[in-house]
Amino acid sequence: MKVTKADIVISAVKPEQYPVDQLPEIGLAGRSNVGKSSFINKMIARKNLARTSSRPGKTQTLNFYIINDQLYFVDVPGYGFAKVSKSEREAWGKMIERYIMERPQLKAVVLLVDLRHAPSVDDVLMYEWLKHYEIPVIIVATKCDKIPKGKWQKHLKVVKETLKKKPEDPLLLFSSETGYGKDAAWGSIIEHMKR
Numbered sequence: 001m002k003v004t005k006a007d008i009v010i011s012a013v014k015p016e017q018y019p020v021d022q023l024p025e026i027g028l029a030g031r032s033n034v035g036k037s038s039f040i041n042k043m044i045a046r047k048n049l050a051r052t053s054s055r056p057g058k059t060q061t062l063n064f065y066i067i068n069d070q071l072y073f074v075d076v077p078g079y080g081f082a083k084v085s086k087s088e089r090e091a092w093g094k095m096i097e098r099y100i101m102e103r104p105q106l107k108a109v110v111l112l113v114d115l116r117h118a119p120s121v122d123d124v125l126m127y128e129w130l131k132h133y134e135i136p137v138i139i140v141a142t143k144c145d146k147i148p149k150g151k152w153q154k155h156l157k158v159v160k161e162t163l164k165k166k167p168e169d170p171l172l173l174f175s176s177e178t179g180y181g182k183d184a185a186w187g188s189i190i191e192h193m194k195r
């Protein structure tokens, strides 16, 4: 998809602030520092619309990005809880759960994992949880530029087996550095948007 327009619409802390125009939404989830902001920026061809930094866990709101006036990317705050308190963790859980359960226009969640490592316990829980609510998941294994091509299949197998990936959920390679996988990721997102 050629992105001609992209903007952040709202950083929402409560449901009353979510957009009301019923456009399809694609959620983006992944543990802190997995490369979610970089993924968004690469997909919408912006250097810095979604902020990237190496400080984990800074995003604690649901950020809605409108793209070509056609769909929203909804950046779900990263899970990776080492540095947050129990009450913050619970507030996070409630916000995300409500969003996922009460949002019929949510067509799929892009779950980002790091191709270099086996998915973490948090990644597995997140995937199981999305499946429990019957949300289609597009699994994106990112930072693939950091692994030699000859080892991609081996790493993908680990991702697939650790997550216990469902056959209907695609697993795609991606690199925000090189742009590898961008067209395939858009293809999958567009396909899910139409469902």
Ligand SMILES: Nc1nc2c(ncn2[C@@H]2O[C@H](COP(=O)(O)OP(=O)(O)OP(=O)(O)O)[C@@H](O)[C@H]2O)c(=O)[nH]1
Pocket: 030, 031, 032, 033, 034, 035, 036, 037, 038, 039, 051, 052, 053, 054, 055, 056, 057, 058, 059, 077, 078, 142, 143, 144, 145, 146, 174, 175, 176, 177, 178
């Ligand atoms: N080599 C390489 N580095 C990447 C890639 N994607 C992200 N990074 C780097 O990984 C670090 C984290 O990236 P971010 O995009 O800020 O990660 P995030 O998931 O948005 O982090 P939070 O805001 O904590 O949720 C940054 O230093 C990025 O430059 C990639 O595909 N390849």
